[in-house]
Amino acid sequence: MGVIDLIARRAASILRVRPCGLCSDFDGTLSRIVPSANQARIEPSIRDVLESLTGQIDVIAIITGRSIDDVRRRVGLDGLVYIGNHGLERWEHGVYQVDPDALDWVPRIQKIAEELASRFSSPAVEVELKALSLSVHFRRTDDPAAVEQQLLGALEPLAKQHRLRLTRGRMVIELRPPIDRNKGTALADLIERRGLRAVVFLGDDRTDVDAMQMLASLRAAGRIEAMSIGVRSDEAPSELVEVADALVDGVEGVAALLEHLRRLL
Ligand SMILES: [Mg+2]
Known part of the structure; x- marks a missing residue:
């Protein structure tokens, strides 16, 4: 039996606990x-599996740093729960909700995004305004490490000046409102709201570690059955590899795992 089989069997056994x-x-x-964040699209085979699992799993949720509008457009499945901007907004059963405190920050974040876009007008640096937060992507640069240092030099003082929270991910730096939300609190909130007793979580980056640590602590407290699956890549942060209960290789690994899961459930 292959590693993917074993991971899928473990995940399936967890997902048989309801809800x-x-x-x-x-x-x-x-x-x-992909080179530009705007080119990203859901892997078609993954979309098919998620669509067919919608009736069998109580909640299928996408928890992302992207805005809800953006991620819903890229996934295109209405049966899912979407949690965007690292938990500052969500879309569930056709209803959109946003953290009211986050709204206060919209004008300021927009202004900073405009300022950054004019300051870093090179096509290699992409400033993405996500309404409630902003991302600065630098994947298209020849020397990402040097550009990251340069960007941090500009963004750290801005974050300090405006009391924004600065976070780093795979070839991206984000500025968010100083609100105590992350993928971990967003996941805990979803578990509470929907009364979930079992959760399988998948992620590839630093911000996903918060969700994995939250699951580990809820599991240790005997609250839920849980499994965290990390996506291995050249850019995978070491914390992710340490915290994840299992690892799969790239998006292809996730696709293979979900396909096995569909057959098992
Ligand atoms: Mg990611």
């Missing part, structure tokens, strides 16, 4: 990493 949730990050997990 259950299958929760996943988007970029680098369900969609391949």
Whole structure:
């Protein structure tokens, strides 16, 4: 039996505990990493599996740093729960909800995004305004490490000045409102709201570690059955590899795992 088989069997045994949730990050997990964040699309085979699992798993949720509008457009399945901007907004059963405190930050974040876009006008640096937060992508640069240092030099003082939270991911730096939300609190909130007793979570980056640690602590407290699956890549942060209960190789690994899971459930 292959490693994917074993992981799928373990995940299936967890998802037989009801109510259950299958929760996943988007970029680098369900969609391949592409030069520009705007080109990302869900892997078609993954979309098919998620669609067919919708009736069998109580909650299928996408938890992402992208905005809800953006990720819903890229996934295109209405039966899912979408949690965007690292938990500041969500879409569930056709109803959109946003953290009211986050709204206060929209004008300021927009202004900073405009300022950054004019300051870093090179096509290699992409400033993405996500309404409630902003991302600066630098995947298309020849020397990402040097550009990251340069960007941090500009973004750290801005974050400090405006009391924004700065986070780093795979070839991206984000500025978010100083609200105590992350993928971990977003996942805990979903578990609570939907009364979930079992969760399988998938992710590939630093911000996903918060969700994995949250699951580990809920599991240790005997609250839920849980499994965290990390997506291995050249850019996978060491914390992710340490915290994940299992690892699969790239988006292809996720696709293979979900396909096995569909057959098992
Ligand atoms: Mg990701």
